Amino acid sequence: MKYGFDNEKYLRIQSEHIQERIAQFGNKLYLELGGKLFDDHHASRVLPGFQPDSKLRMLSKLADKAEIVIVISAFDIEKNKVRNDLGITYDMDVLRLRTEFEQRGFMVSSVVITHYNGQSSADAFRAKLARLGIPTYVHYLIDGYPTNVDLIASDEGFGRNEYVRTSRPLVIVTAPGPGSGKMAVCLSQLYNEHKRGIEAGYAKFETFPVWNLPLKHPVNIAYEAATADLNDVNMIDPFHLEAYGKTAVNYNRDIEIFPVLNALFEGISGRNPYKSPTDMGVNMVGFCISDDDVCCRASKDEIIRRYYTALNKLAVGDGNENEVNKIALLLKQAKIGPADRKPIAFARQRAEISGVPCSAIELSDGKIITSETGTLLGTSSALLLNALKYLAGIDHDIKLIPQALIEPVQHTKTHYLRSKNPRLHTDEVIIALSVLSTHDENCRRALECLPQLRGCQMHSTVMLGEVDRKIYNKLGVGLTCDPAKKF
Secondary structure, three states, X not given: OOOOEOHHHHHHHHHHHHHHHHHHOOOOEEEEEOOXXXXXXXXXXXXOOOOOOHHHHXXXXXXXXXXXXXXXXXXXXXXXXXEOOOOEEHHHHHHHHHHHHHHOOOEEEEEEEEEEOOOHHHHHHHHHHHHOXXXXXXXXXXXXXXXXXXXXOOOOOHHHOOOOOOXXXXXXXXXXXXXXXXXXXXXXXXXXXXXXXXXXXXXXXOOOOOOOOOOOOHHHHHHHHHOHHHOOOEEEOHHHHHHHOOOOEEEHHHHHHHHHHXXXXXXXXXXXXXXXXXXXXXXXXXXXXXXXXXXXXXHHHHHHHHHHHHHHHHHOOOOOHHHHHHHHHHHXXXXXXXXXXXXXXXXXXXXXXXOOOEEEEEOOOOOEEEEEOOOOEOHHHHHHHHHHHXXXXXXXOOOOOOHHHHHHHHHHHHHHOOOOOOOEOHHHHHHHHHHHOOOXXXXXXXXXXHHHHOOOEEEEOOOOOHHHHHHHHHOOOEXXXXXXXXX
């Protein structure tokens, strides 16, 4: 995979910039952390070279100065809201996050339950945290939030919230997902710190949109595609333009809320240290792009990938036409279409000739490998073997997995496990290669080439099953599928 992002530079200058912001506010900063801290695969796809755990590694440089506060909404506890990517409820994810942070050397000082209004489910969760020895605080619903500034910045508003006790210069405020109330927790703390005569500041750490890239840069358009279901829109920050005469990119929700934040800051401490929503951010990603062409190409692939993901969701009844139509518009803004993604044309061409489902993958050297569904292997499994043979320099006609080994597996699947599909999935192919690799040199060489698939682009003419999608996702392959029947 060609790199377009300098990850080591990012780790260095991002941590330095946050330390500068801490010093700006008398050595106490509440940092609202947006986006994913673990496994940020979107960032690694559009910025090749960005490691999925880069934000965590960067913050590790500040671990001795930092503590983490995890925020969860009482509303989300009450309705058992689930993280779609992990399949667990938000309250369970709070415990997961705490464990993950502590295993990496971070101090998790407390949990804050927001939007509290006496919900019994929130009380039960707080009691559970207490049994685990986790300090927990509640922040209440405030009538008219966020526009009723006079009430919010008063003892009946933020002053009613339980004061979250912290001890370190950097307080990282994070949550299982959006809408948890991270910003409100930060602002409430500023109000209560000010009442106690403690100087403190607030900043926001979100990777996208990248404020110092052009509005219609593919990286920023890819962010809009990723948040099409939230209806986020990238915009020129008018407050930044007015204050500095410079163009900066932000998104609609931060721009719309800024006048309210300005009033809240003035209500809390008498002044707003920021002249624009862009000023509030600490994101340095834009300064670490080392090859813009590589990032543009990767981002365009991501926009097309998001489009097909939306189409697939719509086909199975989980999506909506508005999301599909919005990403279709973003494709036009980026001046791209399916034809710009080479594997799509190759997969469809082979499917037209063969009359069966087909797949294609573009490798890092530009080589396109194709496959089709057969009696023993599905198209995605066949593609995996074809690609590995090419990468390992193994002749295409050599059978890595003997038919005599595949057929007993098929018998088990259909007769004992009652599967209607006898063909091997990609995970079963990898297991078979692993078993054979102990005495077959070709299988060993093929397995060793799996990491070379990371960052490659693939297309299937049918929607793949969950197992195959997950395997290619773990391998770091950018997958798109035509919204056609699974096979």
